[in-house]
Amino acid sequence: MARATVVPGFIDAHNHLSIAAFAPDCVDCATPPKSSLTEVLEAIEQHCKHAPPGQWVRGMGFNMFHVREMRNPTRGELDEVAPHNPVFLIDASCHAGFVNSLALDRVGIDEHAPDPAGGEIERDKAGVPTGTLLENAANPLHSASWNAYAERDWDHSVQLLNAKMREYLAVGITFVGDAMVTAKSAELYRRADAQGMLPFGVQMLHAGDHFFDTHDLRRSDIIDRIKQPGSDRLIGGTMKIFVDRAYPGPAIDKMHNGCCAHTGVAFYPKTEVGRLAKKAVELGIGTAIHGMGNCAVNTVMDAYESSRSGRSSDAVLRLEHAFVAEPRQAPRMAQLGIDLVANPGLAGLWGELFNLWRGDGQDHLRVFPVKSMADEGVRVSLASDHPCGTFSPVEIIATAVNRKSLKGTPIDPEEAIAPAEALRMYTINAAHASGLAGQQGSIEVGKRANLVVLDRDIVTCPHEQIGLARVTATYVDGICIHSL
């Protein structure tokens, strides 16, 4: 008889399902397997040949660190391969986009357009936009292209969402948090829910009007969207705030010539993050705050500390990422009761970049300091951040245990965790971060029977075999809805 192991259903508390769902209709620009910019441009050209003129085309998965040319495409190159379609090639980080002239025209960006707060329109020497848009500057392109895809045919969009969720079920995911939901993506979820097309639960972490938008909690439409009652399968009530940016680098303290200098850029002044956190408490809204670098992590901790009064003791205080942070930040994080939603699986595709962010001799900083945080009592969850990385929980657990990039580079191996700990982080801890510790995350009487059957015991098998584990069955609410 074949051996099998049953574990609680995996909870991917930080995922971008509403972006990933459209991948089948987008140009697959994933690097790897593509290894050159030429291949990426060819794929876009082929796709555009079959797209109706004028229709938005999105490309996904491109990461310049994995192409031979080690650079992003130019506006001219995209014009050449896509003369009749506005093209938005999303950087694999989702923090930048590369576009052609038609796309810039569609959203009214020309040489006179000012840089938006929290973003940059890259320009050549003559001041003409190069087609590279960083952070908030890519917002209108993200929105225009995503909305165009979603609204083309809502029923088809619901089918795509459902199909992506079935892919998640096949790797054992039985709950996701979508870490960036706009008004339009909330509409997609509501339509899917009304049609019974959500095969498992989804938590919406609401952004502002756009992808990385700054939140305005004076606006009733945004408050109403966040607080709109959900259902058995669709949960709202939480807002997402971005503190620091991936480009030109997160808010990290770096040593320069012996002195500690703050590099990187933040979306908000510190006081504004605190003000938003306080307002959220008043409104009864949950918060998930994105902070990648150690400076941003401090800002998040300050915000949670200053917004303490009036908050219920069981409120979930989420910090997303902490990619490059300090072990000495852990005690305060634990004391504040923060849930750290970490993504060590991103070491696979991005490990070398994070090592660069930290820089030589920056020993006070660690990349994905998961073990340091957990050892000090911080409740750490593992999450994919897909499509920025793989969505397979066993692959992410393997990376958290083995601490190597896809190219084999060690990524702060002293932060490796034991498989059993990684499993807890992907189940019961992630349930807590999602506000669901009473309902999910463990196999207990009274909880939902969300279960995963694996073909091996990932806690005891050799570490190099963890990522090879296959999910043979997935149960949601006691019903087997995926099996091999």
Ligand SMILES: [Zn+2]
């Ligand atoms: Zn994310």
